Amino acid sequence: xLNSQTAELVIDHALSLGADFAEIFIEKNETNVVxxxxxxxxxxxxxxxxxxxxxxxYGSKVLYGYTNKADQDELCRIATVLAxxxxxxxxxxxxxxxxxxxxxxxxxxxxxxxxxEIKSKVAYLMSADRxxxxxxxxxxxxxxxxxxxxxxxxxxxxxxxxxxxxxNYIRANLMAIASDGTEQATGSWNDGxxxxxxxxxxxxxxxxxxxxxxxxxxxxxxxxxxSGRMPVIIGNGFGGxxxxxxxxxxxxxxxxxxxxxxxxxxxxEMIASSIVNAVDDGTMANEWGSINxxxxxxxxxRTQLIKDGQLTNxxxxxxxxxxxxxxxxxxxxxxxYKFAPASRMRNTFIEPGDAKLDDMIASxxxxxxxxxxxxxSVQPGTGEFNFSVTEGYYIENGKIQYPVKAATLISTGPKxxxxxSMIGQDFSLACGMCxxxxxxxxxxxxxxxxxxxxxxxxxxx
Amino acid sequence: xxxxxxxSNTNTALMAERVLDQVMSAGATGDLIVDEGETISxxxxxGELEEYKVSSSRIFGLRVIKDGHIGTAYSEAVDADALKSLxxxxxxxxxxxxxxxxxxxLPNSNQLKTDDNLLCPQEQVSIDQKIxxxxxxxxxxxxxDKVKNVPYNGVQDIFSQRHIFSTAGLxxxxxxxxxxxxxxxxxxxxxxxxxxxTSQVSRLFSELNASSVIENTYEKCIGLLDGKPIxxxxxxxxxxxxxxxxxxxxxxxxxxxxxxKDGINPMRNKIGSAIAxxxxxxFDHPLNSDGFxxxxxxxxxxATEKSKLVIDGCLQTLxxxxxxxxxxDTHTTGHAIxxxxxxxxxxxxxxxxxxxxxxxxxxxxGEYLEVTDLAxxxxxxxxxSGDFSFGASGYLCKNGxxxxxxxxxxxxGNFYEMLNKISMIGNQQSWDEGRSALMPSIRFSDxxxxx
Numbered sequence: 001x002l003n004s005q006t007a008e009l010v011i012d013h014a015l016s017l018g019a020d021f022a023e024i025f026i027e028k029n030e031t032n033v034v035x036x037x038x039x040x041x042x043x044x045x046x047x048x049x050x051x052x053x054x055x056x057x058y059g060s061k062v063l064y065g066y067t068n069k070a071d072q073d074e075l076c077r078i079a080t081v082l083a084x085x086x087x088x089x090x091x092x093x094x095x096x097x098x099x100x101x102x103x104x105x106x107x108x109x110x111x112x113x114x115x116x117e118i119k120s121k122v123a124y125l126m127s128a129d130r131x132x133x134x135x136x137x138x139x140x141x142x143x144x145x146x147x148x149x150x151x152x153x154x155x156x157x158x159x160x161x162x163x164x165x166x167x168n169y170i171r172a173n174l175m176a177i178a179s180d181g182t183e184q185a186t187g188s189w190n191d192g193x194x195x196x197x198x199x200x201x202x203x204x205x206x207x208x209x210x211x212x213x214x215x216x217x218x219x220x221x222x223x224x225x226x227s228g229r230m231p232v233i234i235g236n237g238f239g240g241x242x243x244x245x246x247x248x249x250x251x252x253x254x255x256x257x258x259x260x261x262x263x264x265x266x267x268x269e270m271i272a273s274s275i276v277n278a279v280d281d282g283t284m285a286n287e288w289g290s291i292n293x294x295x296x297x298x299x300x301x302r303t304q305l306i307k308d309g310q311l312t313n314x315x316x317x318x319x320x321x322x323x324x325x326x327x328x329x330x331x332x333x334x335x336x337y338k339f340a341p342a343s344r345m346r347n348t349f350i351e352p353g354d355a356k357l358d359d360m361i362a363s364x365x366x367x368x369x370x371x372x373x374x375x376x377s378v379q380p381g382t383g384e385f386n387f388s389v390t391e392g393y394y395i396e397n398g399k400i401q402y403p404v405k406a407a408t409l410i411s412t413g414p415k416x417x418x419x420x421s422m423i424g425q426d427f428s429l430a431c432g433m434c435x436x437x438x439x440x441x442x443x444x445x446x447x448x449x450x451x452x453x454x455x456x457x458x459x460x461x
Numbered sequence: 462x463x464x465x466x467x468x469s470n471t472n473t474a475l476m477a478e479r480v481l482d483q484v485m486s487a488g489a490t491g492d493l494i495v496d497e498g499e500t501i502s503x504x505x506x507x508g509e510l511e512e513y514k515v516s517s518s519r520i521f522g523l524r525v526i527k528d529g530h531i532g533t534a535y536s537e538a539v540d541a542d543a544l545k546s547l548x549x550x551x552x553x554x555x556x557x558x559x560x561x562x563x564x565x566x567l568p569n570s571n572q573l574k575t576d577d578n579l580l581c582p583q584e585q586v587s588i589d590q591k592i593x594x595x596x597x598x599x600x601x602x603x604x605x606d607k608v609k610n611v612p613y614n615g616v617q618d619i620f621s622q623r624h625i626f627s628t629a630g631l632x633x634x635x636x637x638x639x640x641x642x643x644x645x646x647x648x649x650x651x652x653x654x655x656x657x658x659t660s661q662v663s664r665l666f667s668e669l670n671a672s673s674v675i676e677n678t679y680e681k682c683i684g685l686l687d688g689k690p691i692x693x694x695x696x697x698x699x700x701x702x703x704x705x706x707x708x709x710x711x712x713x714x715x716x717x718x719x720x721x722k723d724g725i726n727p728m729r730n731k732i733g734s735a736i737a738x739x740x741x742x743x744f745d746h747p748l749n750s751d752g753f754x755x756x757x758x759x760x761x762x763x764a765t766e767k768s769k770l771v772i773d774g775c776l777q778t779l780x781x782x783x784x785x786x787x788x789x790d791t792h793t794t795g796h797a798i799x800x801x802x803x804x805x806x807x808x809x810x811x812x813x814x815x816x817x818x819x820x821x822x823x824x825x826x827g828e829y830l831e832v833t834d835l836a837x838x839x840x841x842x843x844x845x846s847g848d849f850s851f852g853a854s855g856y857l858c859k860n861g862x863x864x865x866x867x868x869x870x871x872x873x874g875n876f877y878e879m880l881n882k883i884s885m886i887g888n889q890q891s892w893d894e895g896r897s898a899l900m901p902s903i904r905f906s907d908x909x910x911x912x
Contacts, residue, residue, distance in 0.1 A: 028538075034557075037723060043804045044554035047535035048543065051518070060506075065515040068537045081515050085592065118557050141724055177725060177845065184727065184845045225850070227871065227911030228693050258506065260612035260647055262654075338516065375840030381612060381647035381656035384869075386837040386852030408841050408850035408871050456690070458850045458871020460909040 001026045002070060004097055007156040010075040011094050014056050015158055017079060018088030021057040022158045025295065027337040029151040032116045036125040036144040044118060051337035054078050058086045062319060064340040095160030102292045102299060106285060108168035110196035112150040117197045121146040124205050131209025132176045138220060139213050140179040146172045148197065155297040163297045169442060170199050171431065174208050178216035187215025192431040195286040215372065215391050222405035225459025226394060232409060232455045233360045235371040238430035240445035243278060243350050245378040245385045246413035251305055252343040253320025254437055262383045262414055263311060271311045272417035275353055278306040280315055282330060282346035288431030289347040289444035296332035296341050303329045317343040335439025342438035349446030353423030360422050360451045362398040368407065368457055369393045369400060383413035408458040416452055424449040476539060477626040480523060483548040485628050489527035490566040492627035494801050496520050503591055504615045505599035510592055522801025525551040529560035535801045564784035564805060569762045570630030579750055580637040586666045591616050594642060597671050602646050605679050613645035613658065618666060631762040639753060640666040642674050648682040657681035657834065660894045662753060685854050688868030690912030697829040697884060698872065698908040704835045705900055706893040709812060711842045712876045716770055718785035719807045725845050727877060731776050737880035739774040740817055747810035752896045754811025760799040765810060768794050782807050812898040817886025824887045824904055825861035832872060847877035870912045882906050
């Protein structure tokens with residue numbers, strides 16, 4: 001996307017201004033989104049994003065600029081503007097570019113640049129709509145979408161790195177709305193991956209529609225949630241958002257280096273219950289949060305974050321490595337050329353255990369089974385987090401009593417990690433978008449169903 | 462930035478003309494949004510500049526209507542081939558979409574332009590002054606008692622421009638500038654920690670006040686350091702302006718003509734009905750230039766005006782673009798919204814809640830919970846049903862005095878029911894930090910708090 005000669009001239013120019021390190025990140029991505037409202041196509045949107053990000057590093061200081069223009073003069077102008085306050089004699093010189101084509105460990109076939117497959121996506125969403133409506137008369141509407149993106153990146157840096165990569169994302173979701181005339185409730189289903197529309201073969205539209213409708217119908221009958229401190233069983237798949245929020249963000253060197261994470265000085269210490277093993281893995285074939293290389297050009301890897309409750313690794317990008325001394329983990333990620341990379345999660349999960357859901361429920365006198373979780377947020381400095389329950393049930397005397405609505409779980413990362421007492425066998429992954437300092441990136445969360453002994457449940461009963 | 466304006470705008474107008482000529486040649490109508498921006502963003506860490514970011518961006522967003530079918534496409538690449546592809550993509554996308562008889566390009570050939578002196582004032586300010594402010598906020602806060610660090614902070618100077626063209630001849634241009642300073646500090650006292658932040662915005666950098674960002678952030682952090690949960694029960698609650706604006710924002714779809722058309726707005730059949738306490742009056746006031754929600758025209762080029770949304774608790778209207786207005790056989794209210802990457806929608810510009818009658822002394826009488834921080838605003842709310850459950854922090858107060866800092870609680874309920882549980886409305890309005898809405902304090906009764 002940018003010829004090597006131009007890249008070399010721009011990086012040479014940046015180094016002549018005294019930068020310790022210079023990097024050019026070129027990105028072009030095409031996106032297509034098909035949206036349906038019940039049994040009609042609401043919209044088809046498509047577009048091209050293109051831009052170039054230029055990062056200069058002076059000591060621990062990061063200077064970053066971006067533009068939509070790909071010419072040498074514009075890139076040199078940005079470098080000059082960025083370096084204006086830090087001009088000094090050159091301290092390093094560009095190494096000869098050594099092009100490295102990364103191995104594609106996430107191959108995709110039905111990619112956007114070949115065919116957007118709009119008719120096929122519409123047919124899938126229409127089938128899902130029919131299945132949702134067939135699940136109950138109270139399903140009043142569905143909203144579906146299929147998003148497909150093809151991202152091409154190219155990276156040059158002053159260490160002589162020249163590499164490129166292609167990433168193909170696909171995500172489908174369906175929301176069902178149930179109504180009984182006075183109240184409305186929603187249910188949803190979604191799946192995605194780092195692959196093309198061949199994902200269709202593995203996502204049955206009938207199951208999609210039924211899953212979204214089932215949740216909407218359950219929520220329509222849900223009662224206000226009891227509140228207070230109590231044990232909570234958190235469902236598999238997207239239930240892993242608890243670990244993502246409560247722990248994952250606190251292990252990114254973006255927070256660790258600034259001592260803005262409660263775990264910044266706890267490497268090697270027991271930070272979780274001894275039954276907890278947690279991993280962040282970018283290598284999982286065709287998973288939504290996977291990558292071949294990170295956005296700094298480093299091959300991705302599997303990073304064991306917690307082993308038997310002990311903190312074993314942080315998620316480390318280039319600047320994080322420089323600031324903390326820990327080795328890079330191929331975790332430098334960014335939403336687009338508009339962001340400097342930062343340490344970010346990929347596919348992050350708690351490994352499965354051997355407990356059974358029935359035993360977890362039977363062990364609770366009064367508590368909640370949060371079978372499906374929504375989103376949440378965390379304050380890295382204190383570890384305080386919250387996240388919402390999108391499908392939950394009240395448990396009393398070891399038995400599920402009734403569905404509950406509007407429940408939120410509140411705790412702190414360090415506390416909840418130590419309160420995990422049972423982990424099940426039904427491991428699964430779920431995809432989402434994670435927003436942080438370098439924008440919104442695709443990440444997968446995951447776990448088997450697990451029990452936390454004490455969480456504050458917010459409800460309105 | 463002035464050279465950027467003139468050179469870029471000539472260029473942009475020529476490219477827009479070429480794009481819309483291609484649209485008309487294909488027998489379609491359309492409009493084109495061109496968003497451009499320049500930003501400087503600075504962050505400090507331990508007395509040194511940590512990040513210095515400069516950017517320039519431009520994106521074209523095209524909407525076409527051909528035989529009743531609507532298609533959109535966008536591009537950040539703006540060479541001739543890319544723009545030709547933009548038109549082709551939009552037309553191709555349109556061919557898959559159902560016929561939408563209510564959505565048309567308005568016969569609006571107005572030449573509109575906002576006042577640069579008002580929205581985009583120029584001043585002599587050097588990059589050194591901006592760096593100095595970033596360093597000052599971070600280092601002074603860092604030096605204060607119990608402050609461990611200031612992990613999130615920054616100074617920004619953002620120039621943005623939107624140009625809308627249509628095949629009907631519309632040429633509407635708006636430019637604005639926003640300068641901002643923000644800081645989030647982490648304070649620590651033994652095992653106790655708290656992280657809070659504040660921000661400030663202005664159209665002029667010289668009007669930003671580093672001292673007030675420092676003082677407000679510090680006060681917020683220290684105030685909550687000793688916070689602990691309170692017993693679970695129903696309390697009277699007053700959200701601070703920041704939180705109150707956020708909560709109303711989360712449920713703003715209740716006014717949307719688009720969600721009403723889609724059948725999911727719970728207020729769709731309640732125009733003319735009482736939906737809130739009879740003392741509640743809500744406007745949308747896009748022409749108040751004191752706020753950053755100022756809009757002279759909407760995304761279809763329709764002139765905006767002050768809209769009466771709720772008067773004395775009674776819903777007056779939903780907000781519309783020309784398509785939702787046509788569907789409901791009414792007039793557009795000038796609330797069309799469209800980004801380069803999105804389809805036509807509706808949105809409020811700048812909410813204003815009318816002041817009530819209660820002086821602070823009565824608003825703050827007896828026991829109540831003052832909520833100063835909410836977490837999980839989007840994940841914890843269902844705008845369709847009105848149910849919400851948020852993490853919260855604040856202060857338990859008695860007769861206007863903060864008697865206990867409160868953390869680790871949740872506030873839950875149903876927003877649409879809460880509008881009928883208003884106990885009092887204050888007689889003073891204030892802006893939120895982002896100057897996006899103007900509201901008085903509202904005291905809600907009987908709100909479920911879990912601690």
